Amino acid sequence: MSTERRKTGNARFTIGVDFGGTNVKLALVSFIGDSFKIEGFSSFQTKDYKKDELIEQLVIRIIKLKAESTYKGNRVRGVGIGVPGRVDFNQGLVFDLTNVPGWKNVHLRDELISKVKIPVLIDNDANLMALAESKFGAAKGHKDCLCVTMGTGIGGGIVLDGKIYRGMNFAAGEIGHMTINENGPLCVCGGKGCVERYVGNRYILESAIKRLRNGAKSILKNQLSGTYLNLTLEMLSKAARQKDPFAMLIWQEVGLHMGAVLANVVNLLNPEIIVIGGGVANAGNLILDPIRRIVRDRAFQVSCRNLKIVPSKFKEKAGIIGAASLVLANKEK
Ligand SMILES: [Zn+2]
Structure with missing residues (x-):
């Protein structure tokens, strides 16, 4: 990976989280113009954790990816999270999740922001797949x-x-x-x-x-x-x-x-x-x-x-790319 080039470049770094019914995947992503690169990755199985433990896992792994980026001299602008369910995007409130029990009316955004200390945005996973394909993929x-x-x-x-x-x-x-x-x-x-x-x-x-x-x-x-x-x-x-x-x-x-x-x-x-x-x-x-x-x-x-x-174009990667790009898309408004 050519991380050296990224140190001095004008890449924008974000963290994308694809919270699926089977796995939760996290990636540190750098964006330059209309291209992107996955700089760091981690994942775990959804079923291994109850709601509070899962949030704790997210916090630990987000902080780790953030530290990885800071170490290389890049500031992470925020975290985008895609979840399989309905979300109040404005409030970062997860109403409920399909195939993941125990998630009803969870103020996930506020809970995470208080711990990871960077902006967090949450959206429905299908919306984020559409965003990924639209910005960088088959619908570019x-x-x-x-x-x-x-x-x-x-x-x-x-x-x-x-x-x-x-x-x-x-x-x-x-x-x-x-x-x-x-x-x-x-x-x-x-x-x-x-x-x-x-x-x-x-x-x-x-x-x-x-x-x-x-x-x-x-x-x-x-x-x-x-x-x-x-x-x-x-x-x-x-x-x-x-x-x-x-x-x-x-x-x-x-x-x-x-x-x-x-x-x-x-x-x-x-x-x-x-x-x-x-x-x-x-x-x-x-x-x-x-x-x-x-x-x-x-x-x-x-x-x-x-x-x-x-x-x-992105198949199973669309969720994570869309989540990571949500932070930037929201700034463009
Ligand atoms: Zn139906």
């Missing part, structure tokens, strides 16, 4: 962008005119809970027939397994030799690339559902670019091609002119 150079993460849940972040759009109650961008079937199955959010209920990774697998059990023909049957629960999205992708009609149909359906929702969003926002990331999106063109086709078929033609639908 575009003013309006929509970023969708397809994994266990389907998340969305909206960047309008270069700024995150959060909505009145910081709840904007919940694309996963747009209804595609008003009488459909119950969703974790309490709604019915949300798109997440069809294209979240668990439901893709559930539906595929059910059909295999019911006698669908597929090369996957030999690979699984009866143990259908071992089916993974990677196996479905691989089989589809080998032109297995069953696996191809599954991805077509996922693309159809997601494409229909995105066509609605395109009609609503007329964005320049849609960035798609997350584990489900690792299927690449198996899912992107049907999404592009459906959006083109369903959304207004004028909204589709020059519209790009592209894969995420």
Whole structure:
């Protein structure tokens, strides 16, 4: 790492924290112009710590990264934190977290600032992924962008005119809970027939397994030799690339559902670019091609002119880059 160059340069240093349901990742990041570099990193497993212990871990590790930077002669301007849940951005208040028990109405920002003594900003993780892609990634150079993460849940972040759009109650961008079937199955959010209920990774697998059990023909049957629960999205992708009609149909359906929702969003926002990331999106063109086709078929033609639908550039790193860049983005206001 060329840390020497950074000593005298005009790099701006921040710390990014990607607080996920499985891992918490922290990075010291330096920014020069429109490029960045990860200068230090640490991580731990979320489930190993209860709420107060986890906050303590954050404090210890933030102070350590801060000291690392100061040692090299650089001042850290602040900490950005992305969390999997709804956050009052103005107050730094975490309302609750998906898949992390014990986090209800936590004033995380104030608690951290009193201990780490530098500015702290907290936002929803999907918003920060959108910020990362918009500032440095697949949507760089575009003013309006929509970023969708397809994994266990389907998340969305909206960047309008270069700024995150959060909505009145910081709840904007919940694309996963747009209804595609008003009488459909119950969703974790309490709604019915949300798109997440069809294209979240668990439901893709559930539906595929059910059909295999019911006698669908597929090369996957030999690979699984009866143990259908071992089916993974990677196996479905691989089989589809080998032109297995069953696996191809599954991805077509996922693309159809997601494409229909995105066509609605395109009609609503007329964005320049849609960035798609997350584990489900690792299927690449198996899912992107049907999404592009459906959006083109369903959304207004004028909204589709020059519209790009592209894969995420940063993949699992988007959260941490977005978190780190939040501190700088907030100063630009
Ligand atoms: Zn829902």
